[in-house]
Amino acid sequence: MHDRKRKWWGMLFILPQLIGLIVFALIPLVLTFVISMSEWDGFGTMEFVGFANFLEQFLDPDFKKAMVNTLYYSLLTIPSGIVLGLLLALAIHNIRGKTLYRLFFFMPVVTSSVSIGVIWIWLLNGDFGIINQLLGIVGITGPKWLTDTQWVIPSIAMLSIWWGLGFNMVIFLAGLQGISQTYYEAAVIDGASAFRKFWHITLPLLSPTTFFATIMATISSFQVFDQAFVMTSGGPAKASYTLVYHIFNRGFVESNMGASAAAATILFLMILVLTLIQFKFSRRWVHYEG
Amino acid sequence: MKADASRQIGHQHMPSEHGQPHGRPIRKKRAWHLGTVLLHLALILGSVVMVFPFLWTISSSLKDISQIFMMPPSWVPDPFVWSNYVDTLRAMPFDVAYFNSFYISIVVVVASLLTCSLAAYAFAKIKFPGAGIVFILFLSMMMIPKQVTIVSLYVVIQKLGWVDSHLSIIMPAAFFNAFGVFLLRQFMMGIPRDLEEASIMDGANPLRIYWNVMLPLVRSALVAFGIFAFKDIWNQFLDPLIFLSTPERFTVPLMLNMFKGLYVADWALMMAGTAISVIPVLIVYVIAQRHIIEGIALTGIKG
Numbered sequence: 001m002h003d004r005k006r007k008w009w010g011m012l013f014i015l016p017q018l019i020g021l022i023v024f025a026l027i028p029l030v031l032t033f034v035i036s037m038s039e040w041d042g043f044g045t046m047e048f049v050g051f052a053n054f055l056e057q058f059l060d061p062d063f064k065k066a067m068v069n070t071l072y073y074s075l076l077t078i079p080s081g082i083v084l085g086l087l088l089a090l091a092i093h094n095i096r097g098k099t100l101y102r103l104f105f106f107m108p109v110v111t112s113s114v115s116i117g118v119i120w121i122w123l124l125n126g127d128f129g130i131i132n133q134l135l136g137i138v139g140i141t142g143p144k145w146l147t148d149t150q151w152v153i154p155s156i157a158m159l160s161i162w163w164g165l166g167f168n169m170v171i172f173l174a175g176l177q178g179i180s181q182t183y184y185e186a187a188v189i190d191g192a193s194a195f196r197k198f199w200h201i202t203l204p205l206l207s208p209t210t211f212f213a214t215i216m217a218t219i220s221s222f223q224v225f226d227q228a229f230v231m232t233s234g235g236p237a238k239a240s241y242t243l244v245y246h247i248f249n250r251g252f253v254e255s256n257m258g259a260s261a262a263a264a265t266i267l268f269l270m271i272l273v274l275t276l277i278q279f280k281f282s283r284r285w286v287h288y289e290g
Numbered sequence: 291m292k293a294d295a296s297r298q299i300g301h302q303h304m305p306s307e308h309g310q311p312h313g314r315p316i317r318k319k320r321a322w323h324l325g326t327v328l329l330h331l332a333l334i335l336g337s338v339v340m341v342f343p344f345l346w347t348i349s350s351s352l353k354d355i356s357q358i359f360m361m362p363p364s365w366v367p368d369p370f371v372w373s374n375y376v377d378t379l380r381a382m383p384f385d386v387a388y389f390n391s392f393y394i395s396i397v398v399v400v401a402s403l404l405t406c407s408l409a410a411y412a413f414a415k416i417k418f419p420g421a422g423i424v425f426i427l428f429l430s431m432m433m434i435p436k437q438v439t440i441v442s443l444y445v446v447i448q449k450l451g452w453v454d455s456h457l458s459i460i461m462p463a464a465f466f467n468a469f470g471v472f473l474l475r476q477f478m479m480g481i482p483r484d485l486e487e488a489s490i491m492d493g494a495n496p497l498r499i500y501w502n503v504m505l506p507l508v509r510s511a512l513v514a515f516g517i518f519a520f521k522d523i524w525n526q527f528l529d530p531l532i533f534l535s536t537p538e539r540f541t542v543p544l545m546l547n548m549f550k551g552l553y554v555a556d557w558a559l560m561m562a563g564t565a566i567s568v569i570p571v572l573i574v575y576v577i578a579q580r581h582i583i584e585g586i587a588l589t590g591i592k593g
Binding site: 027032100102272 | 431439588
């Protein structure tokens, strides 16, 4: 009786978000694929060129550089971010002063990439930065962090880990909270050592959290742009030029929309494939209760 | 880690040792084991690493040229050069940027709370044709990073005539948040049906039930998502960078980015500008830390 009316209400309720999804996500997605197969400067007429843009990307030294830099950055940030976040969560999980530690470690998470970027430009300044001055006190000559092609990606990776550590910590803290104490009680009766409890109880029961955090970290590290744009403009000598930077550059600086969309499509496929691989492998190590 | 685990054992021994499960747990006097002390030392050192960059920013922002390049560094400015802040605000209208960021964020958060919760309610509680397929559409769009479609989103925004208008930032964020829809749906799925049943019997229409019954029941989820969305829109950089070009329309991150470009060698002023962008955020954070951390954690985990 009411059901027919309810049905209309339901459709009405999803309408605002559905229109938004179509206009701001679905159309742009389809358009990205279309542009990626076209020669287009953003104003004139589009010319269909098939997969030429993709081929061009694979031969483009800038694209290669962007790919290598992004992979290097991901390799530096994902595992260490996860491990540090987990260790930190374990450390403060049951400690006196947990709230205060949590307050400090989470602090950078709420601040913007630009603020973080500018702060670290100053901290990492090769001549007058406080980090090199402190290193100087213990007799180490620090590198020229952001202006050295060898050090720029590790520098950006370092501050990104600092920036996101609190987020991982909080995710793992929530995961730890979800582990029932009964497992540990049973282990105590069995006389298990602290390490065995960590290895056989905490780690397996935390694996869904670890999996989630890894997926999130992978996706966000492949999207790195803000830090490189604000701190180094992709330099020196394109040493911090990332994939999203490449998309930005080709599209909005050089008005080569086809190349930009092709690079974006490749990024999309890479993230998709990586996520699928992670899901596939997850069956081997992610343990779901029940 | 080890210390943590061993303390857990101690904790679990308590009830049996004292044998009063109903009484107030008696705090065993904790011996300050070496492990615990070392752990605290490490955590304190870590906390310093987390907070120091902000303190150093504030310290640098209050120095003059001679102090800022001093070696070895002076930790506390002497004298305090408050005029750096006056000069910064004179050079760059951060007040305007704050106004822009603030009203954009408020509008986006309120609008997306409404649109997302409406859609979430429909997906969670109402049977309507096409619900399944449309929901899958939302889920798959959630997986697509924004950066992938940024070029064509620009084309769409251009067609709509919103380039260099705040609408370019507000509308996509307010009307498309697949993650918000998904998150709120998860929470609404957990609400037992009989809580709505009475209102349905009374003949209340779904809009009334949504507003009077459902929203109050998921208030904590709305707060969490609201905080999460606010942080996201406030800190957003790529979209405003691409869509906005008139400095009077800039948001705080964008204004700081421009300021950085103009005053690149004047470190004291740059740090004053950064402090202006960061201190209000940190004050709000410290005041509302529990809500902010738990809000972001909750949204992060349910997603």
